[in-house]
Amino acid sequence: MSHAHPVDVLADARIDTRFGDLRIRRLAGHIGGEVLGLALGADLSTDTFAALQSALLAHKVLFFRGQAHLDDESHQAFGARFGRTVAHPTVPAPNGTKLFELDASKGGGRADSWHTDVTFVDAFPKISILRGVTIPAYGGDTVWANTAKAYERLPDALKRLAEQLWAVHSNDYDYGADRTDAATDDRLRHHKEVFVSAVYEAEHPLVHVHPETGERALLLGHFLKKFVGLSSTESARLFELFQSRVIRLENTVRWSWQQDDVAIWDNRATQHYAINDYGDQPRVVRRVTVHGETAVAVDGQRSRTRRRPEASNDAQLDALITRTA
Numbered sequence: 001m002s003h004a005h006p007v008d009v010l011a012d013a014r015i016d017t018r019f020g021d022l023r024i025r026r027l028a029g030h031i032g033g034e035v036l037g038l039a040l041g042a043d044l045s046t047d048t049f050a051a052l053q054s055a056l057l058a059h060k061v062l063f064f065r066g067q068a069h070l071d072d073e074s075h076q077a078f079g080a081r082f083g084r085t086v087a088h089p090t091v092p093a094p095n096g097t098k099l100f101e102l103d104a105s106k107g108g109g110r111a112d113s114w115h116t117d118v119t120f121v122d123a124f125p126k127i128s129i130l131r132g133v134t135i136p137a138y139g140g141d142t143v144w145a146n147t148a149k150a151y152e153r154l155p156d157a158l159k160r161l162a163e164q165l166w167a168v169h170s171n172d173y174d175y176g177a178d179r180t181d182a183a184t185d186d187r188l189r190h191h192k193e194v195f196v197s198a199v200y201e202a203e204h205p206l207v208h209v210h211p212e213t214g215e216r217a218l219l220l221g222h223f224l225k226k227f228v229g230l231s232s233t234e235s236a237r238l239f240e241l242f243q244s245r246v247i248r249l250e251n252t253v254r255w256s257w258q259q260d261d262v263a264i265w266d267n268r269a270t271q272h273y274a275i276n277d278y279g280d281q282p283r284v285v286r287r288v289t290v291h292g293e294t295a296v297a298v299d300g301q302r303s304r305t306r307r308r309p310e311a312s313n314d315a316q317l318d319a320l321i322t323r324t325a
């Protein structure tokens, strides 16, 4: 990256210069920054990569324009700098890769409800790296929300309530429940056949302690099925109460994709929503996902598995997924 910065950039209050050589343009008040002039790849220097990791923890989601040099292979190689990359537990990866592809022309390819990735397993991914492969001419923005800020801004009484609650997350959640568009039969069928080909359930604390920042964050999203020990009706009311705090517009940042953009988010401190307003235009994005640890409650208890298919370790699952790809 260049070390020469125009004076107007240095003087710009939006530019965050706390992270080494990185120049990060703040995009909103509480989440999200665009890293300027950096070409992502497995060959980033130790210093630059360390700065990138720190910046990610602070901004929660980072955006990068113009990463046309990345292909599936180098995208995965870059992802491996963050840790072990993992395939999606149920959705087959393209071409024997560990990539997760969202293709709007296929049944399950529109992530248009608020979620944290893969929270239906106990050790859900810590980081997701999404690359814009085919981007519509208009529409198709993605919005991220800061779940640590949502916790921080809760009144004390609600913090205490939240810290005592645990919830069951499952990939067999009510997919059609909150959809205002016509969730077509095709999409529902695809969801059942592919996404829920094997049912997973995990129990997570509603409030978890981030393993790197120590921040407390709310763990919710559309995979949440019910709260442990509460009825479905009570669960729905409490979900609404806390989820509405997460997705307050003050907690969010919206990204308008261009071809070859990359977004990296801390999946432990965010939820996201892919806006489904681009009609029949093609849209393909590919994601590299990095293995994460089980979540830790404020009292030190860890997330646990309630249910998973028999081929249950990552190696077995990878083999299963590769065979069916």
Ligand SMILES: [Fe+2]
Pocket: 111, 115, 116, 117, 272
């Ligand atoms: Fe997602």
